Each structure stands twice: as C-alpha cells, then as structure tokens.
Amino acid sequence: xAAAIAGRLTAAHVLEYPYRRSVGPVLGAFFTGLxxxxxxxxxxxxxxxxxxxxxxxxxxxxxxxxMVEVGPGGVVTTWAWVEKPRRKHPLDRPxxxxxxxxxxxxxxxxxxxxxxxxxxMETGMRVRPRWKDEPEGNIRDIVxxxxx
Amino acid sequence: xxxxCAVIGVGQTKHDVKRTDVSLPGLLREAVDRAFxxxxxxxxxxxxxxxxxxxxxxxxxxxxxxYLADALGAAGKPxxxxxxxxxxxxxxxxxxxxxxxxxxxxxxxxxxxxxQSEGNAMWALTVRIPxxxxxxxxxxxxxxxxxxAYMRRSGAPEDTGIRVALKDRQNAAKNPYSHLVFxxxxxxxxxxxxxxxxxxxxxxxxxxxxxxxxxxxASEAAAKRARQAPAWVHGTAMxxxxxxxxxxxxxxxxxxxDCAAELYRKAGITDPRxxxxxxxxxxxxxxxxxxxxxxLGFAPEGEGWKMTQEGATALDGDMPINPSGGVxxxxxxxxxxxIRFAEAALQVRGLAGEHQVPGAERALGHAYGGGSQFFAMxxxxxxxx
Numbered sequence: 001x002a003a004a005i006a007g008r009l010t011a012a013h014v015l016e017y018p019y020r021r022s023v024g025p026v027l028g029a030f031f032t033g034l035x036x037x038x039x040x041x042x043x044x045x046x047x048x049x050x051x052x053x054x055x056x057x058x059x060x061x062x063x064x065x066x067m068v069e070v071g072p073g074g075v076v077t078t079w080a081w082v083e084k085p086r087r088k089h090p091l092d093r094p095x096x097x098x099x100x101x102x103x104x105x106x107x108x109x110x111x112x113x114x115x116x117x118x119x120x121m122e123t124g125m126r127v128r129p130r131w132k133d134e135p136e137g138n139i140r141d142i143v144x145x146x147x148x
Numbered sequence: 149x150x151x152x153c154a155v156i157g158v159g160q161t162k163h164d165v166k167r168t169d170v171s172l173p174g175l176l177r178e179a180v181d182r183a184f185x186x187x188x189x190x191x192x193x194x195x196x197x198x199x200x201x202x203x204x205x206x207x208x209x210x211x212x213x214x215y216l217a218d219a220l221g222a223a224g225k226p227x228x229x230x231x232x233x234x235x236x237x238x239x240x241x242x243x244x245x246x247x248x249x250x251x252x253x254x255x256x257x258x259x260x261x262x263x264q265s266e267g268n269a270m271w272a273l274t275v276r277i278p279x280x281x282x283x284x285x286x287x288x289x290x291x292x293x294x295x296x297a298y299m300r301r302s303g304a305p306e307d308t309g310i311r312v313a314l315k316d317r318q319n320a321a322k323n324p325y326s327h328l329v330f331x332x333x334x335x336x337x338x339x340x341x342x343x344x345x346x347x348x349x350x351x352x353x354x355x356x357x358x359x360x361x362x363x364x365x366a367s368e369a370a371a372k373r374a375r376q377a378p379a380w381v382h383g384t385a386m387x388x389x390x391x392x393x394x395x396x397x398x399x400x401x402x403x404x405x406d407c408a409a410e411l412y413r414k415a416g417i418t419d420p421r422x423x424x425x426x427x428x429x430x431x432x433x434x435x436x437x438x439x440x441x442x443x444l445g446f447a448p449e450g451e452g453w454k455m456t457q458e459g460a461t462a463l464d465g466d467m468p469i470n471p472s473g474g475v476x477x478x479x480x481x482x483x484x485x486x487i488r489f490a491e492a493a494l495q496v497r498g499l500a501g502e503h504q505v506p507g508a509e510r511a512l513g514h515a516y517g518g519g520s521q522f523f524a525m526x527x528x529x530x531x532x533x
Contacts, residue, residue: 011278019208019267024171054218055173061191061221063177 157187200240234517237485238524320473485515
C-alpha cells in the first residue's frame, strides 16, 4: 500500500482472479507422461516429432494425435546465461535458459540447464533431465537439465 | 459497388458449462470443422482468418489469436483480431464480410468463442473499487436498473420477462447445440425461480457457457461452388456510443437505433416486422427482448412488450425472435453475437432443423455489448442481393 499522504485517503485494492485450464487430449497425454518421467511429442504429417506436442499441424492445420516418446537426453540448440537469478526463476543459482532438442525430436523445447558456470555451456552440448522426486504432471517436474 | 458476400458454412460447438474435454484450440476446432463440413472446404481454401472474443482477462490467455494461429490454419495467412466486448461475435463476422465485400479475399474463416470455465467473467465484471459504493454484481447488476426503468416507462406487465424466458427455453429444446435445456419448463417454474437481480429471476438470465461458433464467408464465385445453399449478406452495420454522457438513454440507446436505421437502408428494409421473417437478437436477460424490439424498430417505443405478450415473437408468431433459444440458453460471451449471425444464416438457408421458421427468406442477426453501447447487426437473405 502506498504511504498515506496527509489529508489524502489511501486503500489497498487487490484484484485477484483465478484461472484454470482444460488441456485437452494431446497436452493432457504430455502432462500425464511427465508424472511417469517420460517426455512425449506428436508426429506431424511431414514426419517431424514436435515437443512439446501440439494438437494441430502448424503447416497444414490438420489434427494430429500420434504420440511418440522422446529423450530423455538431448542437445542444447541455443542458450542464454542468467548470472543473477530473480526470485521467481526456477533455480536459485546461476543457470542457462536453453532450447533443448530431445533425442528423436524435430523441435526444441525451452527449459533450464544447471551447468554451474557459463564456461560449461556450449551450443551442441548433451544434457539429460533431472526429475523432481514426486512428479505431479507439470513442466516443472523436470527440475532442470544437466550436462551428460 | 461492393462485391457480394455469402455465408457458405456454419458450425458451432455443443455449448456447455464446462467443456473440460477439450483445450481452447480443440473447442474452436469443433466449430471450425463443422463449418468446413457444411461449406465443403478445407484449410487450403481459406485466405484469411478473423477471430473475436470478449476481453482477454475473462480466461487469462492474453492475445490468444497468436497462440491459436496454428490451430486455425493461419500460418502464412492474414489473421485479424476484433475487440468489441459482448458484441464482438457480430462485429467479427462483419469485419470478415468486409474483407469479401472489398474483393480482397475469396473465402474468409471467422471464429468467435469463450471458454468461461477457464475464468470467472461474472466476478471479473464485479470489481469493487475502494471508497466507492459497490453496486454491480456481474452484468445482471448493471442491466437490472435499466429493465426497471423500461418497466416504469412502458407500463409493461410484470410477467413479460417470464414469457420471454418461457418462449426462449421452449425453443432451446429444439436446438441440439443448446447449453441449457429444461424439458419440462413452465411459466410457474420460471416465475418461482429465485430473484437474482430484481426484476431478473434465475431462469430469466443467461448461463456462463463454453462454446465457439465459426462461419465461412465467400465471394459470389466461391459461393457458387459451395456444398449447400448460401445465405447472402444483404447489409451490415456497427455503431458505438460512450458508456456515460449527459442525456444518454441506456434503455433505448441511440447507437442501436442508428445502427438499425443504417442496416435497414442498406438492406432495403422499410418495415422490419413486415420485411423480415425472423431475428436472432442478443437477449442475455429476458426483458431485453421487448427493449430491443423497440430499439430495432419492430415496435413503437413503449410497445415492444405487446409483441411478447401477444405471442408475436414465438416460433409460430408473425415475427419469431430467437428460434434457437438465444443467449438465455447458450452464452459463450464472445461467440454469442456470432451465434446470432450464424443462426440467422441457417434460417434463410433452410438448415435450422427443428427450430426452422418455415420459408424464412430474410433474417436479422444482432449483437450488443458493454453497457448497451456497442452494436453489430446484419441481414442475410436467401436471395442474392
């Protein structure tokens, strides 16, 4: 709340508003897979495996539903180092945001690499997921990726 | 001279309180796939996509048109988002029609939706500002005093709203896409339902729905190759006015009257009650039927309620209003206006099924939004204009 200024009324006004999502059958299967420590993608019409999965082919608009397991390891295709993590960042120590193409996938997925220092990061490096102890069907079930 | 524009495909979802079986893209695709099947077209036939929904905060998916582009086959195609609050389903269709009228595109896909289960629009419209009297609880809290004003001005019988709700709910039972269906609905059931915002009873108000509506609009050349009979666009009009200004008549808003006048001029309508065969109008609370009858010129000022009381607006009346069951029966907010436009098109194509008005030649689709301040309307006809 703003400090009261003499002669002026102030009041807190907190606007809170809940949302919930229906993820549908395709993303639903992806999130369910995470609870079993599996990462799944979908096979697009041109044969590419898209991870995370999408319900509709980005080239043709057709519905796609063939799920394919990928990973668990993969390759960093690009990255950005975060030297001073902020409060809501996924790790409390320096880390990399990275696009990671999991083995078998035709697209890269945004996640986090815990490599200790920027000097340990390299485009093309191999990484593997570190899983949460009790996965709950959420992308943060993968705590981060780490160098293989 | 504008190019002609026709509705060649219409699709809508099964509207329901919570469509948790589908994602947001999945909800839209249910409507789009049905519109494509109706039109006999596929993604390759679509030149542009025009999408509309109510404010983003209703679901908390910001700029959803970007996220939905792939699911709507819009990669590499023009995609346009329209924002006009509750009237958006109507104005989205009009923007899409303009792209065809202008000769820019052959076939335009237009889609509108709301997935109310992902948020809570009723309470989003109930912001309590410090040091101000809290007077509004949802849209009903805003509109109830306008209804009271209408009742006082017109001297309409107290049960006019009940009769509107009874008629719309009976019509809804004939529409397979309706969210709310009460098979044994009766006058007593509505009259006995709880008072929510006096004078609006529970059964005189619209539900919160998940749903989508899609249409394929086409040029004359493309309409000739359509799978089924098209509905030709005879005229479109949009008007807005500010929420507040001195002398504003919120019961019979100037923007609505002006919008209707422009629409009738464009479509060659001189007496709407005589010249039109049916209308799908935006009635989220029962009493808005008689109020809009006056605003739209179907009845003289102060006499709209007589049409309801005499049964003129029933499916077998001389001016059927909301044969589909209307917004009272399905209200995916952003889609609600487009459903009105699409249902008008189904009527003149002769494809409205059990709620078909026999021999409908010309029909009005109407949407309004905000505090009775945004209006969008079109007239579609069986005959090529």
